[in-house]
Amino acid sequence: MANELIVYGAYGFTGRLVAQEAVARGLKPRLAGRDAVKLRAVAESLGCEHTAVGIDDAAGLRALLQPASVVLHCAGPFVDTSAPMVQACLDTGTHYVDITGEPPVFAACHDRDAEARTKGVMLLPGAGFDVVPTDCLSGLLKQRLPDATHLTLAFMSSGGLSRGTMRTGSRYLADGTLVRVDGRVVRRVGTPSIRVDLGDGPTEVTATTWGDVYTAWYSTGIPNIEVFMAMPPEGRKMVDSPLLVRKFLASRLARGLVERKLQALPAGPSDEARATGHALAYGRATNAAGQSVELRLRTHEAYRLTAESAVEIGKRVLNGDAPVGYQSPAMAYGPELVLALEGSELIEA
Numbered sequence: 001m002a003n004e005l006i007v008y009g010a011y012g013f014t015g016r017l018v019a020q021e022a023v024a025r026g027l028k029p030r031l032a033g034r035d036a037v038k039l040r041a042v043a044e045s046l047g048c049e050h051t052a053v054g055i056d057d058a059a060g061l062r063a064l065l066q067p068a069s070v071v072l073h074c075a076g077p078f079v080d081t082s083a084p085m086v087q088a089c090l091d092t093g094t095h096y097v098d099i100t101g102e103p104p105v106f107a108a109c110h111d112r113d114a115e116a117r118t119k120g121v122m123l124l125p126g127a128g129f130d131v132v133p134t135d136c137l138s139g140l141l142k143q144r145l146p147d148a149t150h151l152t153l154a155f156m157s158s159g160g161l162s163r164g165t166m167r168t169g170s171r172y173l174a175d176g177t178l179v180r181v182d183g184r185v186v187r188r189v190g191t192p193s194i195r196v197d198l199g200d201g202p203t204e205v206t207a208t209t210w211g212d213v214y215t216a217w218y219s220t221g222i223p224n225i226e227v228f229m230a231m232p233p234e235g236r237k238m239v240d241s242p243l244l245v246r247k248f249l250a251s252r253l254a255r256g257l258v259e260r261k262l263q264a265l266p267a268g269p270s271d272e273a274r275a276t277g278h279a280l281a282y283g284r285a286t287n288a289a290g291q292s293v294e295l296r297l298r299t300h301e302a303y304r305l306t307a308e309s310a311v312e313i314g315k316r317v318l319n320g321d322a323p324v325g326y327q328s329p330a331m332a333y334g335p336e337l338v339l340a341l342e343g344s345e346l347i348e349a
Helices: 015-026 036-046 058-065 078-092 103-113 113-119 132-144 163-170 212-220 233-242 244-248 252-263 272-276 303-317 329-333 336-340
Strands: 005-008 030-033 050-052 069-075 095-098 122-124 146-158 178-181 184-187 193-197 202-207 223-230 280-285 292-300 346-348
Touching: 005 015, 005 058, 005 303, 015 036, 015 303, 015 336, 030 036, 030 336, 036 050, 058 078, 058 223, 069 303, 078 095, 078 103, 095 303, 103 113, 103 303, 122 329, 132 146, 132 212, 132 280, 132 292, 132 303, 146 212, 178 212, 193 223, 202 303, 202 336, 212 223, 212 329, 223 272, 272 303, 292 303, 303 329, 303 336, 329 336
Parallel strands: 005 030, 005 069, 030 050, 069 095, 095 122, 146 223
Antiparallel strands: 146 280, 178 184, 178 223, 193 202, 202 223, 280 292, 292 346
16 A cells, blocks of 8 residues: 555645645645546645546546545535545555544444455544544543443534535435434434533533434444534524425525525635634533533634644554544544644543
């Protein structure tokens, strides 16, 4: 396996940040994606080699990955793009890392654990803000309360959402909120809100579907998991829409309309917002006896953290640290992974 890192989807909002971070940290990534014109512009600005190849070009993906150790897959929605990239990685012996937060993708990667182990390949979805901070927080809570039966997580980030995040989120508007109850994933009735001190004082957070419903179960074995989010205004509008509106917005019929609306918005948080902003995460674990522990975590703003954590994981893979099979971030690199990232601080309650 050659020692090359590929960033796929490098001209998207987050993919570009990942590519910039890789170059800033002394790496020479090969940039890839479907659109040759957009890709060339980013590659030339960063002094990187580039290859244009579509996600549906199986032979082209295999040729792209053949000389690579690892691909940082940044092109969503991942429910559409992950499976062909995972297959290409398994075919070529390339380690797979993505920045998804989509529950079906975590489940699908986990389902291929045995095959990945046979092929000597690591499958690590969720290497960004989804789900590095919360996955690591879950692991740290499990260390402090090994017999925990219930896990509550909450988070927020300043700066707002990118167009790509909102595009992906629109696909799940009609699905309801997922929680894990006694080891099984079920749909929650309603979307309740609670108040939690995330670290900046009490904040209203709303039940949401987040990757930890899967990843925290895989990494800690805690059977009851719920996740809450401090919704930015644009997210709140989506969640509060009537069900029929949400069903329409999630349909194929509405994708053109959704895309036109998204194109009128900024691509994502500004440079200043990413540089000066921050994110907060809260976790509480409880056991059957009613004992509980709480932790709070402060990190860089979500998209900045995503670039930093994805590249940190990519560098570790290049250095030979890539446990094979399905991995969550905390499973692969320990729950202290997030604390190795600049700007991350754990606050014990």
